[in-house]
Amino acid sequence: MSIKHIIKYCLLAVLIPLHAVARALGIARQGVAVLMYHGVGDEPWEFSVSSQTLKRQLDMLRRSGFQFISLAVFERILRGELAMPRRSVLITFDDAYQSVADNAVTELRARNIRPVLYVHTSRAQEPLGNTYTLMSWQAIREGAKFMDVGSHSHAHPVLKELSDAELGDDIQKSIAVCHEEVGITPTTFAYPGGKFSERVIAALRRHGFTTAFTINQGLVRRGDNPFQLRRIGITSHTTNLELYAHAVGVGEWYGQIMKLFK
Numbered sequence: 156m157s158i159k160h161i162i163k164y165c166l167l168a169v170l171i172p173l174h175a176v177a178r179a180l181g182i183a184r185q186g187v188a189v190l191m192y193h194g195v196g197d198e199p200w201e202f203s204v205s206s207q208t209l210k211r212q213l214d215m216l217r218r219s220g221f222q223f224i225s226l227a228v229f230e231r232i233l234r235g236e237l238a239m240p241r242r243s244v245l246i247t248f249d250d251a252y253q254s255v256a257d258n259a260v261t262e263l264r265a266r267n268i269r270p271v272l273y274v275h276t277s278r279a280q281e282p283l284g285n286t287y288t289l290m291s292w293q294a295i296r297e298g299a300k301f302m303d304v305g306s307h308s309h310a311h312p313v314l315k316e317l318s319d320a321e322l323g324d325d326i327q328k329s330i331a332v333c334h335e336e337v338g339i340t341p342t343t344f345a346y347p348g349g350k351f352s353e354r355v356i357a358a359l360r361r362h363g364f365t366t367a368f369t370i371n372q373g374l375v376r377r378g379d380n381p382f383q384l385r386r387i388g389i390t391s392h393t394t395n396l397e398l399y400a401h402a403v404g405v406g407e408w409y410g411q412i413m414k415l416f417k
C-alpha cells in the first residue's frame with residue numbers, strides 16, 4: 156500500500172464519522188444510493204464491471220449495513236410513505252445489455268435484490284456508440300420476472316433536442332413497445348445520456364411517468380424532484396472505497412481528496 160493510499164484511508168476514516176455526526180445533527184440529510192450500472196462482464200469497456208467486481212460491491216454494501224430496496228419501496232420512501240432507511244441502495248442498469256442477463260441476474264437473485272432495467276425500446280445499437288450485445292425482447296421478458304422494467308426512451312435520442320412532436324412520439328412509442336413486448340406500462344424513466352429539460356419533464360408527466368433518473372452524481376433525498384433523481388455511476392474504475400464514500404454521502408468530499416493526489 157502506497158503512502159498516498161494510507162493518507163487517503165486516514166482522511167476518509169475521519170470524514171465518514173464526521174459526516175455521520177453531521178447527519179445526526181440534521182446538517183446532512185440521509186439519502187438512498189441509486190447505483191447506475193451498464194454492462195457486467197469482462198469486456199474491456201469503462202462502463203462494464205466484471206461479475207467478480209459486482210459481487211464484491213454488493214457484498215461490501217451488505218456488510219456495511221445497506222439494505223437493497225426495490226423500485227416500489229424507493230418510490231414510497233420518496234413520497235414520504237415510508238421512513239428513510241439509515242442506509243439503502245437501489246440498483247439500476249441502463250440500456251439492457253445481454254451481459255446483465257448473463258452475469259448479473261443470478262448474483263442479484265441469490266441476494267434477493269430486485270434491480271431496475273432501463274430499456275430503450277428501439278433496441279438500436281447505433282446511438283449507444285458501442286457494439287456490445289443488447290438483450291433481446293425474449294431475454295427482457297425473462298428478466299422482467301426478477302427486475303422492474305423502465306423506459307430509457309424509444310430511440311435513445313438527446314430528448315431535449317427533439318421538437319415537441321418528436322418528443323411526444325418517442326415517449327409514446329417507448330410506452331407502446333414496453334406494453335406490447337413485456338406487458339407493462341412503464342412509469343419510471345432514465346434519460347438517455349442523462350440529458351433532460353423542463354420540456355422533457357413536462358412531456359414525461361403528461362405520459363404518466365412518476366420518476367426519472369439523471370446521471371448527476373449524488374444520493375436521492377426526501378423532497379428531491381422525482382424527475383431529477385441523482386444516481387451513483389459505476390464504472391470499471393470504481394473502487395469499493397469510492398463506492399462506499401458515495402453511498403454514505405461523502406462522495407463529494409472523497410472527490411476533493413482524490414484531486415489532491417492527482
Ligand SMILES: [Zn+2]
Nearest residue numbers: 249250347348
Ligand atoms: Zn443509455
